[in-house]
Amino acid sequence: MKFLLINPPVYDFACYDLWMRPLGLLRLATMLEKMGDVFYLDCMDRGEEGVSEREDEFGCGKFYKEEVEKPECLKGISRPYFRYGLKKGRVIEILDTFPTPDFVFITTGMTYWYPGVEEMVQMLRRRYPGIPIYAGGIYATLLPEHAKQRGVNGVFVGEDYQLLEKFLREITGKEVRITKIPFPRLEFLKRRDSFVLETSQGCPFRCAYCASYLLHPTFSTRSVEEVMEELDYFQDIGVKHIALYDDAFLFRPETHALPILKEIEKRNYNFTFHTPNGLHARFLNEEIAYLLKKTGFITVRLSLETSRKDLQEKTGSKVKNEELERAVKNLQKAGYLPSQIDVYLMLGLPGSEKEDLRESILYVNSLGCRVILANFSPIPGTPLWRELEEEGIVKEKMDPLWHNNTIFPLRLGWSLQEIREWRLWVKELNGRV
Ligand code: SF4
Known part of the structure; x- marks a missing residue:
């Protein structure tokens, strides 16, 4: 079984890496490795080519950004709006090195960062038609119905590892035992x-x-x-x-x-x-x-x-x-x-x-x-x-x-x-x- 895990780009007026790390996604990676092969794409890893703009002595810093058109409801705001993280072209290059997955899991952050989730879901739908995509994390937990409307097949709400065990069993048909909170699989990070x-x-x-x-x-x-x-x-x-x-x-x-x-x-x-x-x-x-x-x-x-x-x-x-x-x-x-x-x-x-x-x-x-x-x-x-x-x-x-x-x-x-x-x-x- 092949799993693709994704941390999507961020759309916002401002975004700074103040130790912003996809902890839940990397814990999920540890769990899924017991069930199959895991492939990992992190658009916000400042160790990835072209993502880091500048950084301080403790590992914080700026992300690469591109100004984008504001969504309709933000048109009246007199501040530029950006897409932060890995360039779209590089996202495709990385995905090209992976085999077609059986399942995709996308983590989500702030509720107002959903355009990054939407971007990834649309790209993945074109690339892997019919492959189930699931979302978890903060936005998916706080606004599950809104998240479902972004085109995912389902959302995992919360961070209860017993429930996650059940969720994974239901969607994959495979058993995974979680006896304690898994360590995050840091080997997937470039930095x-x-x-x-x-x-x-x-x-x-x-x-x-x-x-x-x-x-x-x-x-x-x-x-x-x-x-x-x-x-x-x-x-x-x-x-x-x-x-x-x-x-x-x-x-x-x-x-x-x-x-x-x-x-x-x-x-x-x-x-x-x-x-x-x-x-x-x-x-x-x-x-x-x-x-x-x-x-x-x-x-x-x-x-x-x-x-x-x-x-x-x-x-x-x-x-x-x-x-x-x-x-x-x-x-x-x-x-x-x-x-x-x-x-x-x-x-x-x-x-x-x-x-x-x-x-x-x-x-x-x-x-x-x-x-x-x-x-x-x-x-x-x-x-x-x-x-x-x-x-x-x-x-x-x-x-x-x-x-x-x-x-x-x-x-x-x-x-x-x-x-x-x-x-x-x-x-x-x-x-x-
Ligand atoms: S509920 Fe707890 S974590 Fe949240 S602001 Fe209050 S003290 Fe802090």
């Missing part, structure tokens, strides 16, 4: 110096804007042994920089993060670690801060979203200002400069005013930390989506292209020029800390 690690799935919190619960309805952790085995494998294959993909790495630290960090310390790995998803400031005690520093955590990001207390409570109470302040102090004691600590704030958080954002920015700046502004984008199925639906700001049938965080704030009264100015102001403040 392996940086990758991602997921030590837990889901999050016990229920923040009003977050999709964690929809993607992973229950919170689960992997054992320390399993995580260490995976890190040993990463080391053997040449990974140097690792981004934590966990949503709630620090939740109940005594039974999860602490034993993992202590074991990493003991093993003396040479990795640098990064936390682009943001850490829970509430759980960042002195011991954790010390271990983060000791084990090579370079990019330390904390999630705050807003410093307005009533909004913090209303959106899920994941953190309070005092908890952020304590976390920053603990990190400082451990040897981090405040300017090495990044704090996420949300631009356009529904229910907040521009003045609230100004105060939040000045508050984080007063702690000496750097602000990372993240534009709010609505995720179907979340409580904030439902609120916005009641207000008529989003609609069930709205084109997912409008979920894009670059442009969604326009629906909340922001202009692109204003967003640019706020970002410049934040850049200036960050430059002074």
Whole structure:
């Protein structure tokens, strides 16, 4: 049996490789290798010819891009729109080296990246008429019906490996046993110096804007042994920089993060670690801060979203200002400069005013930390989506292209020029800390 696995190109106004890796697809590759031959095409692998434009010391960087015509519903937006990743001609050259597959699996990311999925499905339909194509991943899970309308034969919703076992049995007629979360098959990547690690799935919190619960309805952790085995494998294959993909790495630290960090310390790995998803400031005690520093955590990001207390409570109470302040102090004691600590704030958080954002920015700046502004984008199925639906700001049938965080704030009264100015102001403040 032959399987073709695909990570499609991205269509967006902006796209930067901040440790963006198809973890689920590479885990699927490990599983499918037990059932047959796997062929892998990754349009976003910056190790592929012509995909990397520029990169930093920790494996992040720019993708090759081509300006493309905007889809009809985005025509009025005064920003160029691009296709990112492997050139179409190179995609065909790579596919030419593969035999005709029996099944194709496409991973999906953001809901508003569906044009890349559509492009691949159309190309594959012409090339392999009649071959079944399945989609999985974030977009396929959040909007399965929309994804099916892109021309795939079916979608796999979620990331439950027992369900995946059943799904694969049903479509292939073959048995595959999954006793633990498979390691990602990094040998398929052209560039392996940086990758991602997921030590837990889901999050016990229920923040009003977050999709964690929809993607992973229950919170689960992997054992320390399993995580260490995976890190040993990463080391053997040449990974140097690792981004934590966990949503709630620090939740109940005594039974999860602490034993993992202590074991990493003991093993003396040479990795640098990064936390682009943001850490829970509430759980960042002195011991954790010390271990983060000791084990090579370079990019330390904390999630705050807003410093307005009533909004913090209303959106899920994941953190309070005092908890952020304590976390920053603990990190400082451990040897981090405040300017090495990044704090996420949300631009356009529904229910907040521009003045609230100004105060939040000045508050984080007063702690000496750097602000990372993240534009709010609505995720179907979340409580904030439902609120916005009641207000008529989003609609069930709205084109997912409008979920894009670059442009969604326009629906909340922001202009692109204003967003640019706020970002410049934040850049200036960050430059002074
Ligand atoms: S704490 Fe973070 S990951 Fe968990 S629900 Fe809230 S935003 Fe999502």
